[in-house]
Amino acid sequence: MNSNAVDPRFAAILSGPILPTLARLTLPVIVVILAQNFVAVLEAYWVSQLGTEAIAAVALVLPMVLLMGAMSGGGIGGGVAASIARAKGAGNQALANELLWHAMLLAVGFGIIFTAAALLGGPLFYAALGARGGTLSQALAFSGWMFGGSVIFWMVNLIGSALRASGEVKLPAMVSIGGAVLLIPLSPVLILGWGPVPALGIAGAGIATLLYYVGSLIIYVRWLRRGDGPLHLHWHPARAAPVRAIMGVGLISAFGAVLSSLTLIALTGSVGQYGVEAVAGYGIASRVDNLMIPLLFAVGTGVLTMVSAASGAGLHHRAWAVTKLAGLLGFLGAALISAFLLIVPELWMDRFTSDPQVFAAGNLWFRIASPFYCFFGLGLMLYFAAQGLGQMRGPLMAGVIRLAITAGGATWLAAHAAPMGSVFAAAAAGTVAYGLVNMLAVWTARPRGV
Structure with missing residues (x-):
């Protein structure tokens, strides 16, 4: 060929x-x-x-x-x-x-x-x-x-x-x-x-x-x-050049995966300060993430391919059109999941527990944190688009800010015996910041003329 x-x-x-x-x-x-x-x-x-x-x-x-x-x-x-x-x-x-x-x-x-x-x-x-x-x-x-x-x-x-x-x-x-x-x-x-x-x-x-x-x-x-x-x-x-081409995006992305893991570990440890029922309820409720994130990842792989290909071909308007569509799909898809959890939390929680304290903790997560899943969906889709654009500094900063707000806030609040809902609010604030910082980063990194 x-x-x-x-x-x-x-x-x-x-x-x-x-x-x-x-x-x-x-x-x-x-x-x-x-x-x-x-x-x-x-x-x-x-x-x-x-x-x-x-x-x-x-x-x-x-x-x-x-x-x-x-x-x-x-x-x-x-x-x-x-x-x-x-x-x-x-x-x-x-x-x-x-x-x-x-x-x-x-x-x-x-x-x-x-x-x-x-x-x-x-x-x-x-x-x-x-x-x-x-x-x-x-x-x-x-x-x-x-x-x-x-x-x-x-x-x-x-x-x-x-x-x-x-x-x-x-x-x-x-x-x-x-x-x-x-x-x-x-x-x-x-x-x-x-x-x-x-x-x-x-x-x-x-x-x-x-x-x-x-x-x-x-x-x-x-x-x-x-x-x-x-x-x-x-x-x-x-040769060094192909390795640099891969690692220029890959190394920062790998570090981003570590930041995400640290955020979840810190949040889980903070919730653990409120007792076994709290951990169980949060664990059950947050299992929704284990279903939502892989689906977003599946869409994200397609976004990454299309944005990278269009950028390589010099089709910058198409790359930007895919990026905007990806952000919209991530936001709306996660918002639908949030709405479902808010309206009928029992359809999820009742599958795993009959303990009223465990149910209450999970329902609290749904009421405080899950309404902001839409910002996570937005941020994750734009993260994949940023990979395609080869602009990863902004998404890295989004991960750092999310870690600081969620992990730092949750740890401090739990240590000072604040209500558990405030710990979940710290997670929500970190999620909102993650989505908005990614949006700002991709906007400023967009190809010229689009």
Whole structure:
């Protein structure tokens, strides 16, 4: 293919109707997310059969696994997606292929870092979180398998980001569905044992997950090596320029994922000062975030691809049109969820608890914090658009301000025995600031003449 010609399969991203094109890029990602969540719920059920220590062990390891996923999928993965979509938009296929190769080099580097951190620091980290005896040994067993394959985990996630950025959204969806079909019987067999297969306990959960990623990587590499898709994986000499193109967006995005995690950890710790029922109620209510954020992420990946591609092609008016639509969709979509929670909170809370104190705490969150979800939806969509524009300083500042207002405010209020509603109000204020600062940042970074 002429390195200066736009891939015909990519042309619709540059010239097709914006909303239908965004839907085409988004729907397969939603399928991926639903498949992954379904498998995660099933795996949690099988692990629960091993007892309380096993459940606690997974809970201790999970935050680090989620952080690795956020950094590889939305952080560094965002940098990979933005740079490849920009190269494809400019018609530079050779650069897109070179960026894919350098993404694999970065996957090896980051994977080794996570593996080393888990092996060397895992015992101290899990013990600091309260793990002792059997819980600590099971946490280390699970962590050993999950992070022992970190390089493979990173490769699969960065390849997925690269494929979606090139317009190939069906293959990652098919791989995820196939993996779900494989893990449904494989996880319980390895965890609990069956026939000649011995029960491996919590290690079986880690092994099953690792086997899924190994299979996914084999499929991806074979497909990319064929050379008839939108990207071709082959050797390139290591150069600094492609790495800078990826990390210019990816490194700040990865740091943003860390800021988000710190915000949630601090908020949860502050609510914990009000008792077990308060934590339970907040935990149940905030589970809505676990449904809302992945859906916003799915739309955001399409926004990132379209904005990056249009910017690379010099179609600045189109990039700005996608950005404005993304902000509107994020705001309205999250507002609808907020309205539902305000009107009928019992439809959510009653699914998880019958304790009136727990219900009251969750309902308080819905009344004070959830009405401002619309600003989070706005901010997150504009965050993805900023990745596409290659302008990440503003969104980074938005994350810092949200952390300062939410974590700082909630911690101070809880320490001074303020009403729990004021802690939730601090979270709401941080959310509003996050949305508005992102909006201001994207507005000031918009392309000239639009």
